[in-house]
Structures are given as structure tokens and as C-alpha cells.
Amino acid sequence: MAQSFKFELVSPxxxxxxxxxxxxxxxxxxxxxxxxxxxxxxxxxxxxxxxxVTLSGGKVDRYVVFGGFADILPEGCTLLAESAIHVDEIDRADIARRIKAAQEDLNDSVDHHARTKAEEYLGQLTTLQGAILPA
Structure with missing residues (x-):
């Protein structure tokens, strides 16, 4: 059995x-x-x-996160997410809204940096959509 540590996933x-x-x-x-x-x-x-997340005892839970940061220490890990939800609670409409908003941000970008950032985020959302939602 693997050694365990304290894990926290926090959203606003x-x-x-x-x-x-x-x-x-x-x-x-x-x-x-x-x-x-x-x-x-x-x-x-x-x-x-x-x-x-592989919990002590072996159960695995999955959560969808939309950005944030993680603070990892030898005794634990805290992930502060911009937004997070259990994978069983996510729906197609939410992902589709986020993709549409990201596409609008991409279309409205006026400089190279903003465009690159918007393209990257849109790509991440599209990949996420394919990974968690059945066709």
C-alpha cells in the first residue's frame, strides 16, 4: 500500500x-x-x-478543473482551481458555452499575445471535451 498524503481541491x-x-x-x-x-x-x-485522485484505499475520483495552481509539499498538495466540478456533474452545455466564449475571445483578440493565449485555451477546452464527454 502506498503512503498517503493530505490532498485538497478548492474552488472559489x-x-x-x-x-x-x-x-x-x-x-x-x-x-x-x-x-x-x-x-x-x-x-x-x-x-x-x-x-x-487515488484515495487511500484505492478508490479513484476524477474532477474537471479550469485553470488555477497547485502547491505541492512533501506532506501534501493543495490545488486551488479557478473552477472545478466532479466529472460526473459536468455536462455538454457547460463545455460548449466555455468553448464558444473562448472562440469569441480568439476572434476579438487584437495582438499576437492575446491571440496565442486564446488559441491555447480553446485548444485545451477542445481536448478536454473530447477526453471526458462521449461522442
Whole structure:
């Protein structure tokens, strides 16, 4: 059995998870990473994606996050999400609204930096849509 650590997933609306976990896979902006007990201290930004939490005992829960950051220490991990929801609670309409808004931001972008950022976010949302929603 893997050693456990304290994991918390917090959004502005609520505390979604506060539990002992064996592993947490997070969608960091530099690439997906797995956090385990005694992880080296790291702070990273989060892109839209799925957080997979393996709780003590082996149960796996999945949450969709829309950006934020994670503070990782040897004794625990706190993920502060801009927005988060359990994967079972997400719906097509919400993802479609976010994609439409991102497309509008892309169309309204006036400089290279804004356009690049909007393209990146739209790509992340589209990938997320394909990963969590059946066709």
C-alpha cells in the first residue's frame, strides 16, 4: 500500500476534496504530473483538464478543473482551481458555452499575445471535451 498524503481541491465556490490520497494526477501547464507522498516542493499552474485522485484505499475520483495552481509539499498538495466540478456533474452545455466564449475571445483578440493565449485555451477546452464527454 502506498503512503498517503493530505490532498485538497478548492474552488472559489467550495471545498471539493479534503482527504488522504495515495496519488494525484494533475494537468500542470508544463505537462501532466503525478503527486505522491514526500514529493519535492513545487508550485505549478494548472490548465483545463482532469484531476485524478487515488484515495487511500484505492478508490479513484476524477474532477474537471479550469485553470488555477497547485502547491505541492512533501506532506501534501493543495490545488486551488479557478473552477472545478466532479466529472460526473459536468455536462455538454457547460463545455460548449466555455468553448464558444473562448472562440469569441480568439476572434476579438487584437495582438499576437492575446491571440496565442486564446488559441491555447480553446485548444485545451477542445481536448478536454473530447477526453471526458462521449461522442
Amino acid at each position: 465556490e467550495r471545498l471539493l476534496v479534503s482527504a488522504q490520497a495515495e496519488a494525484v494526477v494533475i494537468p500542470a501547464t508544463e505537462g501532466e504530473m503525478t503527486v505522491m507522498a514526500n514529493h519535492a516542493p513545487v508550485m505549478t499552474t494548472i490548465k483545463p483538464g482532469v484531476v485524478a
